[in-house]
Amino acid sequence: MxxxxxxxxxxxxxxxxxxxxxxxxxxxxxxxxxxxxxxxxxxxxxxxxxxxxxxxxxxxxxxxxxxxxxxxxxxxxxxxxxxxxxxxxxxxxxxxxxxxxxxxxxxxxxxxxxxxxxxxxxxxxxxxxxxxxxxxxxxxxxxxxxxxxxxxxxxxxxxxxxxxxxxxxxxxxxxxxxxxxxxxxxxxxxxxxxxxxxxxxxxxxxxxxxxxxxxxxxxxxxxxxxxxxxxxxxxxxxxxxxxxxxxxxxxxxxxxxxxxxxxxxxxxxxxxxxxxxxxxxxxxFSPGRGVLAALVRHRRHQARVHVRQGLLALAQGQPIYEHLTLRLMRRRGLIRPDGVATEAGRAQAARALLDERRWQILRADPRHEAAAARYDGLTPLETLLTRDQIAELDRTLKPEAVT
Amino acid sequence: MTLTLAAADGRPAPAEDLAHFPLAIRGLTVSYGEKPAVFSVDASFHPGAMTAIIGPNGAGKSTLLKAALGIVTPLSGQITCYGRPLARQRERIAYVPQRASVDWDFPTRVIDVVLMGLYRQLGLLGRVRQRHLDTARACLDRVGMAEFATRQIGQLSGGQQQRVFLARALAQGADLYLLDEPFAGVDAATEKAIIAVLKDLKAQGKTVVVVHHDLATVRDYFDRVFLINTTRIAEGTVAEAFTETNLQAAYGGRLATAQMGAAV
Missing domain, CATH: 1.10.3470.10 (ABC transporter involved in vitamin B12 uptake, BtuC)
Structure with a gap:
């Protein structure tokens, strides 16, 4: 043949x-x-x-x-x-x-x-x-x-x-x-x-x-x-x-x-x-249910979780022990090779912490029940609320938290 | 039919009265294997009322509903819908099965599930036209799910799944709505949305029958109750039949006194 x-x-x-x-x-x-x-x-x-x-x-x-x-x-x-x-x-x-x-x-x-x-x-x-x-x-x-x-x-x-x-x-x-x-x-x-x-x-x-x-x-x-x-x-x-x-x-x-x-x-x-x-x-190779696509999605999600946790740790001055977190943050230029936060890292960390604080207030407020159900630790609140709603949340934040 | 039958109030009523009830069940027995799940039950569901079927787990609530719809085959008994055999009244009945009874990974979209409620109109090969889509969208809108029309059903939360099932029943455009545990495991917002739709149906003169498990909400939601534990325990308006004595009879020791106090 x-x-x-x-x-x-x-x-x-x-x-x-x-x-x-x-x-x-x-x-x-x-x-x-x-x-x-x-x-x-x-x-x-x-x-x-x-x-x-x-x-x-x-x-x-x-x-x-x-x-x-x-x-x-x-x-x-x-x-x-x-x-x-x-x-x-x-x-x-x-x-x-x-x-x-x-x-x-x-x-x-x-x-x-x-x-x-x-x-x-x-x-x-x-x-x-x-x-x-x-x-x-x-x-x-x-x-x-x-x-x-x-x-x-x-x-x-x-x-x-x-x-x-x-x-x-x-x-x-x-x-x-x-x-x-x-x-x-x-x-x-x-x-x-x-x-x-x-x-x-x-x-x-x-x-x-x-x-x-x-x-x-x-x-x-x-x-x-x-x-x-x-x-x-x-x-x-x-x-x-x-x-x-x-x-x-x-x-x-x-x-x-x-x-x-x-x-x-x-x-x-x-x-x-x-x-x-x-x-x-x-x-x-199926984009929705395929093995490779699922792997890529999982990796991406994992990276988001690690970076977010790393940023929150930075903002609160806590040490980061996980190697994957450190590697991901180094690669994104958020920390220097010796583990100290870069300029960009400090800015993003502050933003992550502010977002987390806003979420805390929102989740304690029964008027925001529907939005609170969307909390997953990753979604920035800015993508869900209008600027006015955020401004209102910020008024309840302690002044020293908003920097 | 020459028998005299016990009506809801216990007085004998002539057989002609069956035509008055959207759903009437007489002498129904359903067995799984050799154990009757429902034994010799009479029930008359009143037109324009919202009735809760209540009873402990395994009391035959769902079985009663399924037998009424011909999903399980009874050993004996007669079921009529507006006085006529069920088979000729299918278009007047809408059904919401338990959410867990289907595979939610089935490759279908929300709108397609609602369109299933239009099967009797569409038939074997009828094309889905704009008016069918409009009906389906309107039904989704009534349960607050319009924006999910093109979602795959596997992406829905439990409460959203339940609302889609309700929308499908609405699409059937029936006079009698039978719902099997629609509030089981759903979020508070969904429960509110469902009850609003059901009250709306009642306001339109439709008849609603719900298998219900939460005694605390019976008074707020329903006009009538049907208590069952294999046999009929009681039937009537909430004031008449939803009493401590009847609940004790239906639930026996399984109902804590505290629970009963909260319910009654």
């Missing part, structure tokens, strides 16, 4: 079929990101993991049934129908266990996921032993593969993705309301239980449609990673859905195109790795 093949793949130069698959994967990824946003917001993301693992026995059983009936065991519609049925059975099990027993949802998910997956592996083993099963290639449903994908299959995936996306957008308002505040939604007359079912149904549809490209082990990542990454960039549901969709689409497209460059590259893991890269970028 050379650089130019990768470029060819990304620019859809690898032939009609590979291009079709890449477009299908992009649509699927977009739909998965958008639908997954609501799972994530409704804190139901892990249920999709149970759904996806529960598809496997359906795939195996459908194959066995189709072969027994004398048909082609690999017919995609049959396999997808089988996977949908067993995924629905798995979903019902999780729902039943959580609502009818004292089992918590995570325990129910764990139990259902492993049992269904185990059952599916047993079926795959049986299929391996069948004459028709040798070349079944059902393992590709585990990790996804685009090599040798039929045109009709790619079209099915693209159409399925588009349909799920349309339904998700149609239901976005009730799903948002039911995720944020289910009690209020019920009180407003929304069928919250049915909305939850619809949400799970959409996740199930994504899983089934994505089975061939992404594989059942990785599909959950397509539903969860893009929304989680998108959350770093925005504080609005609509934008989370949109950004998650774009990230999912980019991952699907890139992953499918890259895996088309070599016959043995599994598609699912590559798609997930691309999505993960987008997640890491978001985690680090």
């Amino acid at each position: 050379t650089g130019s093949t990768i470029l060819d793949a990304l620019t859809l130069q690898l032939g009609y079929n590979a291009s079709l698959v890449a477009v299908g994967a992009a649509l699927l990824g977009f739909a998965a990101g958008a639908t997954g946003s609501f799972l994530y917001l409704g804190k139901r993301a892990l249920v999709s993991d149970a759904i996806s693992h529960a598809t496997l026995p359906g795939v195996g059983l459908a194959f066995i049934v189709m072969v027994t009936l004398g048909g082609d065991g690999r017919a995609l519609p049959g396999l997808l129908a089988g996977s949908a049925l067993s995924a629905a059975a798995g979903l019902l099990c999780v729902t039943w266990l959580t609502t009818r027993t004292r089992l918590s949802e995570d325990a129910a998910i764990g139990a259902v996921l492993s049992v269904f997956f185990g059952l599916g592996i047993v079926f795959l083993t049986i299929i391996q032993a069948m004459t028709a099963g040798r070349q079944a290639g059902l393992e590709s449903f585990l990790l996804g593969a685009t090599a040798g994908m039929l045109r009709s299959e790619a079209l099915t995936i693209a159409a399925g993705g588009a349909l799920v996306l349309a339904l998700t957008l149609l239901l976005r308002r009730p799903m948002t309301l039911a995720s944020f505040d289910p009690d209020f939604a019920t009180a407003s007359g929304l069928p919250v239980r049915r909305i939850g079912l619809a949400m799970m149904g959409l996740a199930l549809a994504i899983t089934v449609v994505g089975l061939k490209i992404v594989g059942l082990i990785m599909i959950v990542a397509m539903l969860i990673i893009p929304p989680v990454a998108a959350r770093f960039w925005t504080d609005r549901v609509g934008h989370v859905v949109l950004i998650a969709g774009v990230m999912g689409g980019v991952s699907g497209y890139t992953g499918a195109a890259l895996s088309a460059t070599a016959p043995d590259l599994p598609t699912g893991p590559i798609i997930v790795l691309v999505a993960f890269a987008l997640f890491v970028l978001s985690l680090l």
